[in-house]
């Protein structure tokens with residue numbers, strides 16, 4: 082692990098302000114806005130990422146060590162959002178300030194994240210490259226290139242990739258709980274996700290060569306916000322066609338699972354499974370794509386959130402989910418009310434290119 086660790090204790094007594102940027106299940110990201118009079122260079126172009134309290138995630142020292150030794154060597158320079166540890170615990174004032182910021186806009190947070198707080202016992206945070214817009218006219222996209230390579234546990238006659246199968250399962254569960262709450266009738270709640278388009282792995286995999294697959298990926302990652310007439314649309318299209326990052330990630334997701342041992346379903350919970358942990362880490366990252374407003378500047382794409390998975394704590398959950406996908410037929414059986422069909426189910430109809 083890198084030896085010199087910076088310290089946010091220097092922010093004490095300055096008029097620095099923390100601004101909420103985003104959150105996931107295990108981490109929260111803030112911008113530190115420093116007064117012009119006391120700018121700290123280590124924070125330039127960086128955001129502060131901190132752990133949430135009471136998650137099953139590993140501590141930041143372990144995450145950073147893993148990222149440096151197991152993840153970084155798998156990628157080329159510039160393909161990852163850089164991250165470094167920063168000491169944050171001293172005096173605890175930073176952490177309690179962050180929690181005050183969260184408390185201020187509790188109701189606007191994602192419903193299942195409300196009430197979660199920054200871990201006030203944390204000793205370290207991370208400084209990560211700020212992947213937001215550099216200029217107001219830049220466009221930044223964020224998506225999770227999950228399971229680009231099919232699950233090794235999917236049956237040979239699967240009609241859905243892991244992403245489409247999982248989305249179908251979620252929709253089915255949501256419908257079932259809607260049935261319990263509303264007696265099966267009424268307007269679906271806003272969280273009801275049936276029929277929402279899914280980033281289908283097969284489309285991602287084929288978006289380099291196949292224009293229809295590419296168009297579907299574009300529609301999803303831009304959330305239909307970029308129109309084909311927009312010059313940024315073409316630049317993104319060219320990136321999808323030419324990038325090496327997603328194919329590299331796909332290959333890493335493929336080669337790092339215990340494929341020959343039968344994926345997570347065959348893993349013994351009494352043993353350690355470093356390869357499976359690596360594969361699951363690579364399957365749950367975020368891709369940021371920044372399209373600069375200036376057409377002479379290149380599209381920049383980087384992967385973030387490559388945190389080591391806690392296999393010991395999560396293996397049974399992974400297995401339970403995979404078992405449901407297989408045994409309840411989410412990979413294989415068409416569900417009548419789903420509008421969204423996986424590329425596997427539709428077949429390779431658009432292989433004409």
Ligand SMILES: O=P(O)(O)O[C@@H]1[C@@H](OP(=O)(O)O)[C@H](OP(=O)(O)O)[C@H](O)[C@H](OP(=O)(O)O)[C@H]1OP(=O)(O)O
Nearest residue numbers: 105106107138225227247361364365390395399402
């Ligand atoms: O199980 P999945 O495929 O739903 O992935 C989980 C993610 O759900 P998603 O489908 O991306 O919305 C989930 O994302 P959200 O919190 O739902 O945004 C987490 O990334 C979770 O990882 P961890 O528990 O924080 O280590 C992810 O769990 P892992 O399976 O990667 O451990």
Ligand SMILES: Nc1ncnc2c1ncn2[C@@H]1O[C@H](COP(=O)(O)OP(=O)(O)OP(=O)(O)O)[C@@H](O)[C@H]1O
Nearest residue numbers: 103104105106107108110162209210211212213386
């Ligand atoms: N480097 C970055 N630049 C800009 N925004 C970021 C950056 N890192 C994270 N974010 C924002 O913060 C959100 C949460 O961050 P992060 O992915 O680290 O949380 P997480 O708990 O690891 O998520 P997950 O539940 O998906 O594992 C992201 O979805 C994104 O909107």
